[in-house]
Structures are given as structure tokens and as C-alpha cells.
Amino acid sequence: MGKRLLALLAGLAIIVAITTSGGYLWLQRYLDTPLPITTTVSVEIRQGSTMSQVANLMAEQTGLRYPRAFTLWTRYTGMDTAVRAGEFELLPGMTPRTALAWLLEGPFVQYPVAFIEGTTVRDALTTLWSSPKLLPTLQGRSDAQILAALNSSRDSLEGLLFPDTYFYTAGATDLSIVRRAARQLDEVLAQEWDLRAANLPYASPYEALIMSSIIEKESGSYSEREDIAGVFVRRLQSGMRLQSDPTVIYGIGASYDGNIRRVDLETTTPYNTYRIDGLPPSPIALTGRDAIHASLHPKEGSFLYFVARGDGGHVFSSTLEEHNAAVRRYQLEQRPQ
Secondary structure, eight states: OOHHHHHHHHHHHHHHHHHSHHHHHHHHHHHTSOOSOSSOEEEEEOTTOOHHHHHHHHHHHHOOSOHHHHHHHHHHTTOTTOOOOEEEEEOTTOOHHHHHHHHHHSOOOEEEEEOOTTSOHHHHHHHHHTSTTOBOSSTTOOHHHHHHHTTOOOSOOTTOSOOSEEEEETTOBHHHHHHHHHHHHHHHHHHHHHTOOSSOSOSSHHHHHHHHHHHHHHOSOGGGHHHHHHHHHHHHHHTOOOOOHHHHHHHHGGGOOSOOOHHHHHSOOTTOTTTSSSOOSSOSSOOOHHHHHHHHSOOOSSOOEEEEOSSSOEEEESSHHHHHHHHHHHOOSOOOO
16 A cells, blocks of 8 residues: 555545544644644744745754644644745643744844944944844945945945834845845935024035044043044034044045044045045944934034043043143044054
8 A cells, every 4th residue: 555545545634534523623632732842942943834844844943742633633624725935933831722823923033133222334234144044135235336236326326225224034135134224324314404404514424424424433431422423523614624533444444543643644545534525535434323313413612622531431622722621631642653
């Protein structure tokens, strides 16, 4: 007798048993008996899987008994065609009945990936590509190619992703997350731009984004961001150069070794704000809403200078004489020559 015929006869026998009173009671006990798992078990169902394949997978990973009976029950109740592809977590105490409901209607397993304020877009992409269960479609592409995939007209990808934690399910593409982060940046920037203060020296929201990235890198204290914004805005308005160390560091690039030397300050790059007028050509980091808000709501006053105290805060000055005194007091180590 062939194996297929034996399987068919076995299935018919189970159906007959189920339709009897004793068989019905057995089935209910079977469906309501907890699965033999003591910890959360992840079950990943592939696209196009049949309920028979799902039952066998559950038998392997959760110890589900009688997967054939499980399959026939779902077929008898019409639930065998509702299989969803995805990754699910089955919890201790779940029964075959509740596990099936979870697979059919419960949430998918989600994974987080975090983009951090003040890091570069390449840092963000490196984090993205090291995330589990993610399908890399952008890895190895240049910034220009990624910008094309985003349908962006910008010349630089830097700063165009909003720093936040994004959740995704197994099999999501890196492009889908990059698109979400770019869209969120556009939304936040537009919202803040609409509520901006008057008389700001920005020709566009993008220029405000560039400024916000400098503020993000300069500030270790949320409470000082509008003060720092005020200094930089007044410098732009008065024709002074920004003279921001983080922009110099960004222009040095991968060769930066932790020290800014005099030669670095004297070397003209598009990002050396000691040598160029106005803003650099692009953001220098990912920037959050607080820094964007600060760039568009600078604190009024007369401060034109600031120097780090060494504790995360800054000393602000209105005159060069005051600033030089603060530099002598708080910066005990001179820049390497």
C-alpha cells in the first residue's frame, strides 16, 4: 500500500474520530493543552507556506504534537488559507488554538534600529546594515545613488535622515527605513520652519538644517542650544565667519585623529568655517528636532563668542577680549601646532 494512500486513510480516520463524541472531546483537549515551551519561541513563516508546512514548523520549534491533526482541524474550520508570512513570537502558555490565532491575527516580531543625533549619515547606514533580518539593497551604493533612490535633488546625503528609533519586520529593506527617516526629517523641518522666528539669515529650510547640524555638534547641553544658535545667527547677520570646530573636523574627514592643528584651521575646505564665509554646503551630522528648533528660534542678546568649559557647558562672551580671557581660563591645553 503506497505512502500517500496510507496518509489519506490516516487523515480520514482522524476526521472520523473528530466527528464522534469522543473524538470531539479529544480534539478540544488537544487544542487547549499548552504547548511544551518554557520560553518565547520565534517562528518565521515564509511567503507561500501551506498550513501543513506551518504545522510541521511548529512541531519542530515548539513541540506541537500531532501536526497532521492540527492541519486537518484548520482545514475543517476554513482557517488553512489564512496563513501570513512573517515572524511571530509564541509565548509559554499558548495552546495550539491560541497559537494559531496569534499566527493569523497577532503582531509580527519587530526589530529596532536607532539613528543617533550628532552622528553622520554613514554611521547611520553602518548601523542599519548591521541590523538583523534586514534585506540590504543599498549596501555598496554611493551617496549619489542613494539620493537617486530617494528621488532627492540634494547634492549631499548628509543630514537628510531624521535621528530616531525605527521598527521593522523580518525581510524589510534598508531602503524602506531610509525612506521613512528621510520623510520624517522633511516633516519635522517643515513643521519647525513654518513656526520660525522672524528675520533669520536663512534663504531656505535646508540652510536652517545645516545650521542645526552645527548646533547639534557644538552643544552638549540642551539648555544652551538656543544660546549657541543666537551666537551663530548674529555672526551670519554681521558678516562674521562662524569659526566652528565641528565643521573643520567634518572637512578633515577620515584622517581626523582627534586633534585640530593650526594647519587644519588654515587649510581651506568647503567646511572650514574659519576660512569660508557663511554656512558650509551641507549639514555635518544628523540633527534632531531640538537643534532644528533652536536654529529657528535663536536666543536674542549680544553674545558673539563661546568657549567650552570642559564640563559640557560653555562660557558666552560679547567681546573678543572677554572671549580670549575665557579661552585662557578654560582651555588649558593649546591646540597642537
